[in-house]
Amino acid sequence: MKLLKRTFRVLLLLFLLLNIIAAFHAWKFTHFYAPGSFRNRLPEQMSVLEKAQMLLLGVRISKSVVRHTPEVSYEIVHLTTSNGLQLEGWWMPIPSAKGTVILFHGYGGSKDGPIPEAEYFRTLGYNALLVDFRAHGNSEGNVCTVGYKEAEDVMLAYNFVQQKGEKHVMLWGVSMGAAAILRAVPTYHLHPDKVILECSFATLTDAVKGRMRAVGLPGTPFSQLLTFWGGIENGFWGFNYNPADYAQSITMPALVCWGVHDTRVTRQETISIYKHLGTKKKELVIFEDCGHQSFCRREGKKWKQHVREFLIAR
Structure with missing residues (x-):
């Protein structure tokens, strides 16, 4: 006894x-x-x-810093969240645009990360809007929920573009940015024409496991505890934050991209998101030489070809 x-x-x-x-x-x-x-x-x-x-x-992380600016002219815009945070964005319109692409960076990044992608969208005839998520870059705040509350930031950017009179809106996001898009579309009833999702994790627990893999540690059961506490500390139930489930509400054309050498997001996660998409007009592109990074920078020719074909497809 x-x-x-x-x-x-x-x-x-x-x-x-x-x-x-x-x-x-x-x-x-x-x-x-x-x-x-x-x-x-x-x-x-x-x-x-x-x-x-x-x-x-744990590891202390400094808020990201914007170090580069677009080489083209742009307007600095500000959006206000429901809890009063000011978000900063770069609005880059062009004459007689076909539509607008809004770009969202990943965890720990900032809006200067996807500048090459934004520039390419502009060459295809689209306006571009780059946004710093809350707690990133030049936006206010210090709390990041890995896409959960950042979904509101996606909605605010979407509404800004619509208030400009734009009727053809596309959403592009990488990693946390893609996850935030997947949550924002059903949560805020957004209706973009198309979405491009790169390197999105399937669940919050998967995102935590990816971080554990990066340091050579087993993901379970510690990842379950981090998911639990991460949600509790930030006011939501972490186990219900599953981008793969939100994908069912994506009924517009979708382009999903993933890199073979990605140590943060697995092939299985990517396939899960792709299979759950609620649209029949979808495409999955695998980048053989890429990891968890910009496909535009690493495999630009292949990325540009697929993006161009995706945007012109009806």
Whole structure:
């Protein structure tokens, strides 16, 4: 009996300790520090000691900084979230545009990341709008929910373009940006003409597992705890945040892109999103030389060909 009690106490202690560690991780993963406070490093770039320290205490992440601007003229625009945060965007219209493409960056990025993609859309005859998600770049805030609340940012950008009189809106997003689009369309009843989704995770738990893989750690059960605490700390149920499920509401044409060397998002996740899409007009493009990165920059010729054909298809 005493042995059972001791075993129970040890297990309980370990369970509590694991939850405390997970809560710290979740908080630091979703709360950014002031720009320049820390040197952001990819987990793949860390030493064994740094990874061990990150395992126990989590990693402090500085808010992203916008370092580049478009080479073409643009207008700085501001959008206001329901909790009063000011988001910053770059509006880049062209004469007699065929429509508008709104571009959304990934976790820890900023609106200067997809500048090459925006420039290509403009050469095809489309206006472009680049937006910093909340807590990224020049937008206000320090809390990131990996696409859950950022779905509102997608809606605000969409409404801005519609208020410009635009009737043909396309949405492009990478990683967290793609996940935010998938949630925004059904949540806010958006009706874009087409969507382009690159490197989206299938569930929040999958996103956490991807981060664990990056540091060479097993994803389960720690990823489940991070999903739980990440949602609780930010006011939502993390296990219900599943971009693959939202994909069922995507009834417009969709282009899905994924890189073979992606260590953050698996082929299985990508296939899940693709299969769940509620449209018959869909295409999956696999990039053999890419990882979790810009396909436009890495395999530009192939990316541009598929994007061009996708946009002109009826």
